[in-house]
Amino acid sequence: MARILLVDDDEALCELLAEYLAGEGFEVCAVHDGVAALARGGEGGWDAVILDVMLPGMSGFDILKQLKARDDVPVLMLTARGEDTDTVLGLELGADDYVAKPCSPRVLVARLRALLRRRAAPADAATLQVGDLCLDERSRRVTVGDAEVVLTGAEFNLLALLVQHAGHIVQREILAQEGLGRALQAYDRRIETHMAQIRRKLGPLPDGAQRIQTVRGLGYQYVMR
Secondary structure, three states, rough: OOEEEEOOOOHHHHHHHHHHHHHHHEEEEEEOHHHHHHHHHHOOOOOOEEEEEOOOOOHHHHHHHHHHHHHHHOOOEEOOOOOHHHHHHHOOOOEHHHHEEEEOHHHHHHHHHHHHHHHHOOOHHEEEEEOOOEEOOOOEEEOOOEEOOOOOHHHHHHHHHHHOOOEEEEEEEHHHHHHHHOOOOOOOOOOHHHHHHHHHHHHHOOOOOEEEEEEOOOOEEEEEO
């Protein structure tokens, strides 16, 4: 049973998430401020920490830095919806993944399990190679040939889903839930915007074709050559 430290000042949300996580086989301890988070985090033995960015008295970023300085415990950040700046800063400070709030408990559990699987896997199992593109899920680093490609947190998550299923269509609903941490909304163009940015940053395949194909009405596919 994985032990999870949940840090969020919204006590009602913590109760909801703790109950859901317990039902999924996790042992959860919830705390609601930075002092308690650092005290409980310092006890060690945690398999992962779920950490909100916005906390009273001490930001989630400060807690993240102190937790990572003590122990390389996996940390999944909870960020405000659409705050890519918070996401990028958290990842640069050592966060392992993020979920945008308000979040679905089901999505949170899926991302948490994926994070724990990545940490348990051998180093080479976390590296995905498709043609000249290499995606490292541990370091969240992407290279095309010898050049590193800098992606935002949302862009990395979406690309990782496509590369994991290279040659197959990934539905927009799955990209929204697992990549952006929220359900797909009517007239929501955020996935299309992110895909345009990813295509621009990756550039075309060596033969000039697009790396990511749009499958109208269904989703997207990373092309295999």
